[in-house]
Amino acid sequence: MPRHGDTPTLAGPTLTLLDHPIGIQELEVLRRDQLTPRMVRLVLGGDLARWEARAPDEHVKLVFPDPETGMTRAPVADGDHLHWPKPFPPTREYTVRRFDRERGEVWMDFVVHPGGLASDWAESVQPGDRLWVAGPRAGYVAPPAFAYRVVLADHTALPAAARIVEELPHGVRARVALLVPDAAEEQDLVVREGVEVTWLHEDDPEVSDRGFEPFLAGLDLPADEPWTLWAGGEAGLLKPVRRWAKEHGLVNGSTADISGYWKRGRSNAVTPRRRLAHRVKHALRIDDDA
Numbered sequence: 001m002p003r004h005g006d007t008p009t010l011a012g013p014t015l016t017l018l019d020h021p022i023g024i025q026e027l028e029v030l031r032r033d034q035l036t037p038r039m040v041r042l043v044l045g046g047d048l049a050r051w052e053a054r055a056p057d058e059h060v061k062l063v064f065p066d067p068e069t070g071m072t073r074a075p076v077a078d079g080d081h082l083h084w085p086k087p088f089p090p091t092r093e094y095t096v097r098r099f100d101r102e103r104g105e106v107w108m109d110f111v112v113h114p115g116g117l118a119s120d121w122a123e124s125v126q127p128g129d130r131l132w133v134a135g136p137r138a139g140y141v142a143p144p145a146f147a148y149r150v151v152l153a154d155h156t157a158l159p160a161a162a163r164i165v166e167e168l169p170h171g172v173r174a175r176v177a178l179l180v181p182d183a184a185e186e187q188d189l190v191v192r193e194g195v196e197v198t199w200l201h202e203d204d205p206e207v208s209d210r211g212f213e214p215f216l217a218g219l220d221l222p223a224d225e226p227w228t229l230w231a232g233g234e235a236g237l238l239k240p241v242r243r244w245a246k247e248h249g250l251v252n253g254s255t256a257d258i259s260g261y262w263k264r265g266r267s268n269a270v271t272p273r274r275r276l277a278h279r280v281k282h283a284l285r286i287d288d289d290a
């Protein structure tokens, strides 16, 4: 989701920004399942009394130990906020694929790839291992008045897109494109009537060249109903999507929710410079790419 949206000025429905207290808790890995060759599901448990499922793309910050000391410097909760230690500890963001209060479980699905702190952790973690988790943080929610949805996700945004698809309000129609490395990465999703899912594969030359563009060009958009776009994935992959949204009159943070989840060739580690840039962008109400 955009970290901060443009002020809605349009007639018709707009996305609702959910703001709420953020917590910090140490959770335990209960199970680890290899979902597909490149996707690992971790099921976490612990004290989840404060947790609530608020938005399908809600996410958490995982706080990892400092590589030099092996110690984790978790933030401290202060009312509705968290005080983060300085320097900022190693963190990465992941989607809450499912929160099951009755079972006391939180599911997270990790894309595994070479050379990533979070990815390496997800590949080696064992039941009984523990992890500090800040969040969950919600963001924008589309009201049912958006009768038609376009949902675009790459592999990292598949957990969010899967929840969006599963939690669509009754009667809402959707066209969903899920871009994964190859056919082995497809997952079974619960899909209602009126929802069409198209799997795109990076090993298809047209997809690797043009990403979501051919899919978007083939959409039959409604002329007389409010519609919205949700898109998550690699920052470069989303550039043409941002252009397309603008050309179709959508405003990010108001009638569209487009978020860069990662950038090819760049770690998502929070550096002091990046934290400062994020704060400046926040003050100026400019979207972060990833």
Ligand SMILES: Cc1cc2nc3c(=O)[nH]c(=O)nc-3n(C[C@H](O)[C@H](O)[C@H](O)COP(=O)(O)OP(=O)(O)OC[C@H]3O[C@@H](n4cnc5c(N)ncnc54)[C@H](O)[C@@H]3O)c2cc1C
Residues within 6 Å of the ligand: 001, 059, 092, 093, 094, 095, 096, 108, 109, 110, 111, 112, 113, 114, 115, 116, 117, 118, 119, 120, 155, 156, 157, 159, 160, 260, 261, 262, 263, 264, 265, 266, 267, 268, 269, 290
């Ligand atoms: C709100 C939000 C929700 C997210 N939810 C999820 C989720 O549910 N599941 C998920 O898997 N990811 C999710 N991501 C993306 C994830 O946080 C990034 O992929 C992150 O960079 C992974 O951290 P890392 O430590 O493994 O790699 P980093 O240390 O950040 O990066 C190391 C290198 O790996 C590359 N890299 C990073 N991710 C990938 C990838 N997926 N494939 C190939 N190369 C990569 C980087 O470009 C860099 O060169 C989410 C991101 C955001 C912002």
